[in-house]
Amino acid sequence: MVSFARIIFKVNVVEDAIEIIRRIFTSSGKLFVDISTFIYGGLALIVLISKDFIDEYIPSKFNFLNNSNLFVRCMASVLLISFILMFGVLNGGQFIYFQF
Amino acid sequence: MKKLLVSTILIFVGLISVDIIVGRIFITLSNRVLENSPASLVADYAFKKLDSDIVIIGSSRGNHHYVSSLIEDSLNLSTYNVSRDGSFLFYQMCLIDKILDNYSPRKILWNLEPTCFSDLSKKTSDLERLLPLYGQSQLLDSLLHSESAMERVKLKSSMYRYNSLHFNYLYRSFIPISNKANNGYRPIPNEGYNFPSMLMSDRMEGSLNEEIIDLFNKVVDKCGRTGVDLFFCLSPHYSNYEYKDFESYKLLSHIAIEKDIKLIDFYHNISFMQDSTLFKDQDHMNDKGARIFTNEIIKYLQ
DSSP states (O other): OHHHHHHHHHOSSHHHHHHHHHHHHHOOOOOOOOHHHHHHHHHHHHHHHHHHHHHHHOTTSSOOTTOSSHHHHHHHHHHHHHHHHHHSOOSGGGSTTTTO | OHHHHHHHHHHHHHHHHHHHHHHHHHHHHHHHHHHHOGGGGHHHHHHHTOOOSEEEEOSHHHHHHOOHHHHHHHHTSOEEEOOOTTOOHHHHHHHHHHHHHHOOOSEEEEEOOTTTTSOOTHHHHHHHTTGGGTTSOHHHHHHHHTTOTTHHHHTTOHHHHTTTOHHHHHHHHHSOOTTTOBTTBOOOOSSSSOOOOOBOSOOOOOOOOHHHHHHHHHHHHHHHHTTOEEEEEEOOOSBOSOGGGSHHHHHHHHHHHHTTOEEEEOTTOHHHHTOGGGBSSSSOBOHHHHHHHHHHHHHHHO
């Protein structure tokens, strides 16, 4: 449903949305698989599941952001900021509501 | 207070170090991709390595409609197609400007659209694709700086410039696509889909954009100054709306006459409009259509 809604969010005029939806049912072709999106999505899922797993089963370990050592705390922040800069959605073009 | 200061310095130094390392890794990867698979980093190739006699530039329609090897074989002049899917006038103007800084090709075939001067919304996405090449072209840098007040600061960071490109660079440095690409041309298969029906409705045109027109004129003038034989081309489009009434088209024709540039218009050429099997969809011809069209173009280049 989200993918379908994106058709309407991304187009310039309603006619384009109707044309796209029409072609979904009338044009044949290969499955559209954007492998890099899958990999970035997989990476984000691994981070999410790891965080949940650590919080649930070993909450006292891997506590980098609240570590007693100042250097470890700072480097954890550096890694987080770097991760956001490298993989985050930073520009309007990538943003789902960009057309608005 | 002392702890806060030390933390700030540590984070700042850490970020700069990571940024430098990331930047160096990407430069190494990009050089490796350019060696193995130039067609997969076409903007980098145009900026750094291109030296062909004939250069073809456009968006996806340019990429899929001009068979570079056919032109090369017919005219005995090296030919490369630096067109790219979803990359429009700002992207194309930056590439041409940089190519002219590097050398003067003998001919440039610029595939344009009848609405080319009216769409400002593509500026951000066009420039995003060129972020890794920041610092290598005055025109690109000035356009990027004009995007926002903070852009100059953000562009200092390699992590920002290469945002979300890691996988593409890594993948292409190990798995080249040079065999699939033919001097930049990417053919669309002739079968495996339903041929399109003709697009009957009118296409919308926004108001003319002065920034695009001004830049376009400057790039065209630069081609003239460097002695490049420039051609404006409109490749076939499977539709029947009145594109000649568009303000962009009128202006393009006017610029072509004023600056003595050949305008090769096949947009609704009758021999293409009669055969839907030459098209994958209304916007794009397949390899069969591209080869017929390229042979027509060659006649103008001789």
